[in-house]
Amino acid sequence: MVSEERRSEILKNLSEGVVEYEEDRVKEYSNMALDEGVDAYDAIMNGLAAGMEIVGDLYDRQEYFVPEILMCADALYAGLDILKPHMKIDVSSGVKGQVVIGTVQGDVHDIGKNLIKMMFDVAGFTVHDLGRDVPLEKFAEEQLRTDSEIVALSAMMTTTMMGMKKVIAMIKEKNPDVAIMLGGAPVTKDVANLFGADGYAESAGNAVQEAIKMIGQLRKLKEKGVSA
Amino acid sequence: MAAMTPKERVKKFMKREPVDTMPIFSGMGMVTVQAIDKMGIRFAEVHGSAEYLAKSATLSAEIFGFDSVIVPYDMCTIPEAMGRGCSTYADAEGILYPTVPTKWENLDTADIKPDWVSTYRMPVVEEALTKLVSAGKYAVGGWVLGPFTLGGQVIELDLLLKGIKKEADKVQSFMKKMTSVVIDVAKRYQALGVDYMTIREMGSGTDLLSPRMWKQLIQPYLREIFEAIESPKILHICGGTDLIVEMMNDCGADALSFDQKNNLVETRRKIGNDILLLGNFDPYGTLCQKDASEVPAIIKGCIDAGVDAVWPGCDIWPDVKAENVEAWVKTAREFGKQPSPAVGRI
Numbered sequence: 001m002v003s004e005e006r007r008s009e010i011l012k013n014l015s016e017g018v019v020e021y022e023e024d025r026v027k028e029y030s031n032m033a034l035d036e037g038v039d040a041y042d043a044i045m046n047g048l049a050a051g052m053e054i055v056g057d058l059y060d061r062q063e064y065f066v067p068e069i070l071m072c073a074d075a076l077y078a079g080l081d082i083l084k085p086h087m088k089i090d091v092s093s094g095v096k097g098q099v100v101i102g103t104v105q106g107d108v109h110d111i112g113k114n115l116i117k118m119m120f121d122v123a124g125f126t127v128h129d130l131g132r133d134v135p136l137e138k139f140a141e142e143q144l145r146t147d148s149e150i151v152a153l154s155a156m157m158t159t160t161m162m163g164m165k166k167v168i169a170m171i172k173e174k175n176p177d178v179a180i181m182l183g184g185a186p187v188t189k190d191v192a193n194l195f196g197a198d199g200y201a202e203s204a205g206n207a208v209q210e211a212i213k214m215i216g217q218l219r220k221l222k223e224k225g226v227s228a
Numbered sequence: 229m230a231a232m233t234p235k236e237r238v239k240k241f242m243k244r245e246p247v248d249t250m251p252i253f254s255g256m257g258m259v260t261v262q263a264i265d266k267m268g269i270r271f272a273e274v275h276g277s278a279e280y281l282a283k284s285a286t287l288s289a290e291i292f293g294f295d296s297v298i299v300p301y302d303m304c305t306i307p308e309a310m311g312r313g314c315s316t317y318a319d320a321e322g323i324l325y326p327t328v329p330t331k332w333e334n335l336d337t338a339d340i341k342p343d344w345v346s347t348y349r350m351p352v353v354e355e356a357l358t359k360l361v362s363a364g365k366y367a368v369g370g371w372v373l374g375p376f377t378l379g380g381q382v383i384e385l386d387l388l389l390k391g392i393k394k395e396a397d398k399v400q401s402f403m404k405k406m407t408s409v410v411i412d413v414a415k416r417y418q419a420l421g422v423d424y425m426t427i428r429e430m431g432s433g434t435d436l437l438s439p440r441m442w443k444q445l446i447q448p449y450l451r452e453i454f455e456a457i458e459s460p461k462i463l464h465i466c467g468g469t470d471l472i473v474e475m476m477n478d479c480g481a482d483a484l485s486f487d488q489k490n491n492l493v494e495t496r497r498k499i500g501n502d503i504l505l506l507g508n509f510d511p512y513g514t515l516c517q518k519d520a521s522e523v524p525a526i527i528k529g530c531i532d533a534g535v536d537a538v539w540p541g542c543d544i545w546p547d548v549k550a551e552n553v554e555a556w557v558k559t560a561r562e563f564g565k566q567p568s569p570a571v572g573r574i
Binding site: 021062065066067068070071074105106107108109111114133160161162163166190191194 | 389
């Protein structure tokens, strides 16, 4: 059993490695965590995700911008790839949901989508990533095939945003209980409401902020011993 | 004294000479479904035909009383000619703009063929511009993406963004290539006789880049471009711009254009009255979503904030409500009879 002091040191290095976008350091300490008996979920949530929360603060203070966030995300994934296969499958280890995610037809930009995907990955969701420039009917088909609880749609341009409305109608018609999240620069609260969506984030930066807030909430619930 | 023609109005405005009233024009797409429907074609068909491009631009101007025409409507003509392909969504329902389906895998593989500028739809666009220039009634706008935004069309944007930190030399070399492409195309359009040229460095706002990075990575190349091309020349950037206004004003453009995120009052204070300020209503919200009765206040708000001409913050989404566009034009004409900060009235 790893000592509390050593556990803290490993988590601190994972967190700092994400913040300083040091992929090698994150890989090194992820392997150490496993070798020395730190729980993989603990390392993900209180090391990697905790680091990403700091990244969110730095973005808020306009010290970090999207290039830095992307590099931090790379560092986070470097650790997640090592730690995730070792997560214990039990009810207390994170969310067990499924999400279909993609960028709508006509839009080939996917930075925001990939940042939101990261949030779902970290939180333990099974992510069905359809990629970008996805034909509208594919979202509804994939939701039905996988019985996912959430469908997350991204559009970076006004000129592609209208496709979202059709997707939402298609999905809600077949399964009104599915939660729909919209993201992208042109998406506003009004647009989300008008299209019948359940949530939205307006930019890659906001997406990561929203993602980080959700992870933060999850971490707090875990600290209180509540299963997500 | 007779009213100015649309072309005269825009040309004088861009030289900051007195005009009769505020011109209604833009540096971004202004095509409307009303024009497309009148032609009896589908939106996907318009992009590959010089005749359709010229006619749809002219019809849009005629229907709504715009002072300018501007083509092309999509951002793929140059990437396509650089060999990256073009998805036109010919069978999709409704309006979808073409996109670039393939990108260079990394900064090293970006290889531009010598004859690219005369391939694919580049001659179509030039023919359309030639038709519009020779028609003579409306001011003709040309536009080219800025080097960073163009780069994001032909290489994965995240490679470019991360490369700024990890492979700065390669990114700078890539930006130089894109810069010479932008200059080549802008000069060709100017040689055809366009009346104004907009460089749309849309993706470089502070939603993505820090002001420090903008100064290092964007400003030097924009300066090079504005030094190389003729006036009138406009710099447009979407998204967060409040932190980079002064640097934008130091790039050599005759006019700056912003979208709805910009604080125009602050911007005017920062840049003074010796430069044209254009902007900044939300085109989708104002022309497609809102009730027409709400439009005059939005347009008047732009004028009161200190613009010289009310521009949409981006391309008009073609499926506009006709009455909303009419309200934009009417309000700008009415309140635009007064001088603006940088342009007097006759």
